[in-house]
Amino acid sequence: MKVSDLTSDAFAAALGSGLAVRLGPFVVHWRVTVPAARGPLHALYAHHPLAEPDEPPDVYVDCRAHLNPRRPWSRRIHLSIDGRFHAAQARAQLSVPALEWTMNWSLATRAHEYLMLHAAVVARDGRAVILPAPPGSGKSTLCGALVARGWRLLSDEFTLIRPGDGLIAPLPRPVSLKEGAIAVMRRFAPEHMFAGVFPGTVKGTVGYVLPPAASVAAQDEPARPCCVVLPRWRSGAAVRTEALSRTGTFLALNRNAVNYSILGERGAALLAGLAGGCPGHRLAYDSLDDAVDAVGGLAA
Amino acid sequence: MPTPDSPDVWRLADPSAFALFGLDDDLIVYDRRSGQTHLFNALAAEAFRALHVRPLTEAQLCALLTDMVEPERAAEAASALSAVLARFAALGMIDPADA
Numbered sequence: 001m002k003v004s005d006l007t008s009d010a011f012a013a014a015l016g017s018g019l020a021v022r023l024g025p026f027v028v029h030w031r032v033t034v035p036a037a038r039g040p041l042h043a044l045y046a047h048h049p050l051a052e053p054d055e056p057p058d059v060y061v062d063c064r065a066h067l068n069p070r071r072p073w074s075r076r077i078h079l080s081i082d083g084r085f086h087a088a089q090a091r092a093q094l095s096v097p098a099l100e101w102t103m104n105w106s107l108a109t110r111a112h113e114y115l116m117l118h119a120a121v122v123a124r125d126g127r128a129v130i131l132p133a134p135p136g137s138g139k140s141t142l143c144g145a146l147v148a149r150g151w152r153l154l155s156d157e158f159t160l161i162r163p164g165d166g167l168i169a170p171l172p173r174p175v176s177l178k179e180g181a182i183a184v185m186r187r188f189a190p191e192h193m194f195a196g197v198f199p200g201t202v203k204g205t206v207g208y209v210l211p212p213a214a215s216v217a218a219q220d221e222p223a224r225p226c227c228v229v230l231p232r233w234r235s236g237a238a239v240r241t242e243a244l245s246r247t248g249t250f251l252a253l254n255r256n257a258v259n260y261s262i263l264g265e266r267g268a269a270l271l272a273g274l275a276g277g278c279p280g281h282r283l284a285y286d287s288l289d290d291a292v293d294a295v296g297g298l299a300a
Numbered sequence: 301m302p303t304p305d306s307p308d309v310w311r312l313a314d315p316s317a318f319a320l321f322g323l324d325d326d327l328i329v330y331d332r333r334s335g336q337t338h339l340f341n342a343l344a345a346e347a348f349r350a351l352h353v354r355p356l357t358e359a360q361l362c363a364l365l366t367d368m369v370e371p372e373r374a375a376e377a378a379s380a381l382s383a384v385l386a387r388f389a390a391l392g393m394i395d396p397a398d399a
Contacts, residue, residue: 246323247339254337261335265319268330268337272321 004046012038020051024171024219025160026111028103029057033064034077037095043195044096044174044208047216059106063099065092081106097201100176100208104157107171108258114160114169115270116258121159121168121223122151128168128223129299130159130278131231132256138233138285141181144209145288146295148189153215154223158258161270166277167222172215174208182207188288227298228253228280231291239290241298242282249280309397310385311355318393320352331393338391343368343377344384348393355397358385 003021006014015038020029029051032041051057059081066076066088075092078085079102086105089098108116119132120143129146133139143156154170162169174195177185182205185192197207228249244252253271254260260267281298285291312318314333321328327345329338340348346368347361356364362378369377388394 245326247326250323250328251339260337264335265330265332268319268321268328272323272328276321276323 001050002046003042003048003050006042008039008042011042015041020055020057021045022049022051022055022219023103023173024155025169026058026107026171027051027055029060030099031060031062031064032095032099034092034095036092037063037099040096040196040208041099043193044210046195047211047213049216059103059110061099061102061106063095063102091200094198094201096196096208097198097203097206100174103173107158111158111160112259112262114162115260115263115267117159117161117253118157118256118258119159120156121154121225122146123154123168123223124151124296124299126223127226127299128154129295130168130225130228130253130274132159132228132252133231134256138181138231140175140177141184141233142231142285142288142291142295144175144177144181144185144192145188145292147175147209147212147215148185148192149292152218152223153211161225161274162222163263163266163270165222166270166273167224169222170215170219172211172219174211177207177209179204184288185209225274225278227278228274229295229298230280230282232282232284233286234284235286237284237286239283239285239287239294241294242284244280244282246275246280249278250275252280309355309357310351310361310388310394311397312351313392313395315352318352320349329393331391333392336391338393343380344387347381347384348388351388351394358382361385 015032018031020027062080064078066078077089077092077095079087086102117132119130120139121128121130131139140156147153153172156175158171160169193210194207195210199205230252283294317333319330325342327340346365350364362381365377366374
């Protein structure tokens with residue numbers, strides 16, 4: 001059963017009492033009583049399956065109105081992870097971005113059975129392209145553009161490398177775009193569905209693109225990494241690729257490895273194997289069409 | 301260059317402490333004791349690999365590494381080797397063999 005199989009009323013009721021959803025290899029249990037979050041969550045996770053009753057949640061995320069008897073008009077919300085206070089958000093209207101960031105934080109701090117890279121990852125024909133990059137480099141925009149052109153979304157935020165076989169475990173969730181990237185994506189792929197745009201967050205305006213149904217349906221199918229691309233959007237730049245040495249690729253991956261120090265030697269071995277087996281490239285671009293073509297060429 | 305106060309023979313402090321991963325000519329060394337990862341260039345990689353096989357004097361290492369460089373850059377390589385060994389020692393990766 002998928003989230004979209006529930007009517008909006010049934011979803012709201014289930015969310016209020018507790019609803020477990022499978023996000024890639026994880027089961028996240030939401031308990032959300034903030035009305036403003038229900039509609040966007042119903043839309044953004046429409047394709048995701050509900051967890052089976054016998055699947056224990058990996059994380060409990062609770063989002064509720066913060067009741068202050070002295071300020072009954074307050075719209076603050078209260079977020080907790082596994083029953084412990086995590087964050088407060090000043091505006092209930094921003095509860096969805098706050099929930100998304102809370103889930104990112106909770107996964108980044110506990111999914112240590114994987115080598116976790118701060119990187120988008122997409123795949124075509126079972127071959128995955130890893131896009132590690134710092135915030136502001138256009139990683140998610142390029143990821144969204146590739147997905148709009150038929151690439152499979154594995155994740156726009158975390159690349160999860162399985163230590164046993166080096167394959168990537170998909171974690172398809174809404175693609176998060178900020179500020180000007182939202183308009184860029186609307187022009188590039190008008191059919192892309194923004195299931196929520198939230199002005200006034202600490203990161204400015206944030207918009208979330210619905211992950212494709214096919215990507216979510218394939219969330220149990222790992223993909224083999226084939227190359228690493230470091231994207232960098234530069235206004236007016238002609239598209240240009242530059243091959244990295246294996247050492248350069250290792251260093252780029254290392255800079256974006258969220259839990260490298262926790263995994264220790266296993267992390268070093270995985271990164272060295274990844275850098276040794278997957279050619280790395282820098283990609284500077286302005287035009288998304290050119291960048292999509294360039295990534296296709298590098299992955300071929 | 302080897303100096304009079306250099307120890308005669310260098311050896312790895314604890315050969316079982318290091319995991320080595322070669323990438324092109326470079327070497328990634330993971331130190332299990334500290335949890336630190338080190339990246340060695342070609343010269344340092346060759347020196348570390350040689351010491352991983354057996355203890356060596358700086359002069360022996362220098363002779364091994366001479367093959368890697370143009371003859372006119374041998375002095376430069378010897379000087380770099382001294383710096384590399386000092387760095388290895390500072391990181392606790394090598395010890396004088398008679399220590």
